[in-house]
Amino acid sequence: MSLLRFEDVRQSYGAEExxxxxxxxxxxxxxxxxxxxxxxxxxxxxxxxxxxxxVDAGTIYLDGEAITTPDTDVNDLRRRVGMVFQDFNLFxxxxxxxxxxxxxxEVLDYPREEARTEAMAQLERVGLADQAxxxxxxLSGGQKQRVGIARALAMDxxxxxxxxxxxxxxxxxxxxxxAVMRDLAEEGMTMxxxxxxxxxxRSAASTVSFLDGGQxxxxxxxxxxxxxxxNERTGEFLERLTSLHGGEQ
Amino acid sequence: xxxxxxxxxGEVGLGxxxxxxxxxxxxxxxxxxxxxxxxxxALTLTSVLLGLLAxxxxxxxxxxxxxxxxxxxxxxxVLFRGTPLLVILAFTFFVNPVNVGAFEAATLGLGLRSAxxxxxxxxxxxxxxxxxxxxxxxSVGMSQxxxxxxxxxPQALRRSIPGFQNEFTIxxxxxxxxxxxxxxxxxxxxxxxxxxxxxxTAILEVVLxxxxxxxxxxxxxxxxxxxxxxxxxxxxxxxxx
Ligand SMILES: Nc1ncnc2c1ncn2[C@@H]1O[C@H](COP(=O)(O)OP(=O)(O)O)[C@@H](O)[C@H]1O
Ligand SMILES: [Mg+2]
Numbered sequence: 404m405s406l407l408r409f410e411d412v413r414q415s416y417g418a419e420e421x422x423x424x425x426x427x428x429x430x431x432x433x434x435x436x437x438x439x440x441x442x443x444x445x446x447x448x449x450x451x452x453x454x455x456x457x458v459d460a461g462t463i464y465l466d467g468e469a470i471t472t473p474d475t476d477v478n479d480l481r482r483r484v485g486m487v488f489q490d491f492n493l494f495x496x497x498x499x500x501x502x503x504x505x506x507x508x509e510v511l512d513y514p515r516e517e518a519r520t521e522a523m524a525q526l527e528r529v530g531l532a533d534q535a536x537x538x539x540x541x542l543s544g545g546q547k548q549r550v551g552i553a554r555a556l557a558m559d560x561x562x563x564x565x566x567x568x569x570x571x572x573x574x575x576x577x578x579x580x581x582a583v584m585r586d587l588a589e590e591g592m593t594m595x596x597x598x599x600x601x602x603x604x605r606s607a608a609s610t611v612s613f614l615d616g617g618q619x620x621x622x623x624x625x626x627x628x629x630x631x632x633x634n635e636r637t638g639e640f641l642e643r644l645t646s647l648h649g650g651e652q
Numbered sequence: 653x654x655x656x657x658x659x660x661x662g663e664v665g666l667g668x669x670x671x672x673x674x675x676x677x678x679x680x681x682x683x684x685x686x687x688x689x690x691x692x693x694a695l696t697l698t699s700v701l702l703g704l705l706a707x708x709x710x711x712x713x714x715x716x717x718x719x720x721x722x723x724x725x726x727x728x729x730v731l732f733r734g735t736p737l738l739v740i741l742a743f744t745f746f747v748n749p750v751n752v753g754a755f756e757a758a759t760l761g762l763g764l765r766s767a768x769x770x771x772x773x774x775x776x777x778x779x780x781x782x783x784x785x786x787x788x789x790x791s792v793g794m795s796q797x798x799x800x801x802x803x804x805x806p807q808a809l810r811r812s813i814p815g816f817q818n819e820f821t822i823x824x825x826x827x828x829x830x831x832x833x834x835x836x837x838x839x840x841x842x843x844x845x846x847x848x849x850x851x852x853t854a855i856l857e858v859v860l861x862x863x864x865x866x867x868x869x870x871x872x873x874x875x876x877x878x879x880x881x882x883x884x885x886x887x888x889x890x891x892x893x
Binding site: 453470481482484488492494495503510540541551554558619 | 807
């Protein structure tokens with residue numbers, strides 16, 4: 404059974420339909436990379452999975468269970484689905500360690516010391532144990548994003564959502580974040596990633612989806628999709644992307 | 653050693669001269685005045701505390717609440733901000749069907765009015781915390797209340813300190829209005845001193861002493877709150893990216 408399944412998902416902001424019937428599924432351990440032009444609905448699609456945005460029609464299933472119903476326990480759903488934001492959104496008043504311990508203490512009810520131990524292990528995992536006592540303002544963008552990843556991982560999620568995790572980073576800081584994401588993929592984490600890092604998509608993605616105008620225009624293994632896109636729009640988008648050196652916001 | 657400082661010595665004199673004898677009068681009654689200052693400080697603390705306890709939830713409700721509660725809270729705020737303090741005190745002391753002492757009535761009046769202003773300080777501070785902070789908190793599974801408590805409020809409180817500092821000193825100075833309901837705070841005691849028969853020449857000295865005490869208290873308060881701000885400061889709390 405698939406871990407995540409979209410079934411004809413639709414979402415509108417006012418009169419503007421942003422998601423126009425999205426259907427796809429991914430298995431446990433899959434890494435799905437979503438690409439597409441700005442405004443095509445990529446962020447909205449991710450946000451529907453953890454209900455930061457509500458769908459208007461259609462259903463999303465996590466591990467076979469519909470999670471877009473009114474009686475879904477939203478807080479439990481969000482605990483099970485980690486999210487990494489484009490602009491980090493680290494808790495500005497807490498240290499790197501404090502960012503990771505907060506969810507452990509408040510959501511998973513870890514005692515203080517155990518939360519600390521677990522959070523240190525997560526910071527270790529993203530290579531930032533030595534920055535545990537730094538505040539977000541004292542970290543580089545790449546470090547902030549890795550704290551963001553550690554914060555999400557600490558909740559032991561079944562699925563990780565990444566919304567352009569490297570788009571706000573200086574080029575020389577992107578590599579560290581991608582390395583952490585690659586490690587995660589290798590460990591078997593199920594990941595739904597909006598990213599235009601073609602190298603990452605090629606090496607880590609099981610499947611790539613091209614989203615345009617709120618629809619999945621084309622979907623396939625990275626090698627196939629990148630080398631011989633079947634759809635004209637996919638081809639055009641990929642061409643623009645490579646000519647811009649992978650730099651779409 | 654009669655120091656005579658001529659401030660505005662007209663032919664009539666008008667007592668606008670600083671007399672050593674009058675300063676001695678102030679000094680003799682220093683303890684009496686300082687007890688008044690103690691009441692002023694106590695009244696400031698209870699009023700600001702009441703203002704905080706009611707104003708912080710009110711500010712939170714104005715931002716995150718929904719429905720009729722928001723309307724009720726914001727209308728109460730408008731009411732208390734739009735009513736002169738003396739009138740509020742007339743209600744809490746003279747009109748109040750419950751028989752309360754002047755101190756309690758003053759705390760209630762000053763505290764509720766302060767709550768109305770503090771709610772706006774906190775509302776603004778909460779709104780200045782970026783949307784992403786709430787989303788990040790919710791995305792790890794925190795409820796809205798948990799997110800407000802552990803993520804939004806701690807950041808908002810830090811940003812409220814300058815406004816809170818301002819409000820604190822306003823309340824401190826406005827405690828003098830409790831004179832109106834006969835509370836024996838600093839100004840009331842000053843008034844009682846210079847209206848004693850034969851002490852009319854000491855009016856300036858008494859009022860100067862009283863204002864000096866207010867000034868010292870204001871400066872001390874500001875420094876205390878500055879210290880608090882530094883103590884809980886976080887590197888560049890303005891930038892949550
Ligand atoms: N909160 C919102 N209110 C109104 N419109 C929105 C909101 N969020 C996104 N949109 C609109 O939805 C469309 C898709 O946005 P988004 O999912 O962020 O696209 P992408 O992530 O692919 O750039 C855009 O046209 C955007 O303007
Ligand atoms: Mg986006």
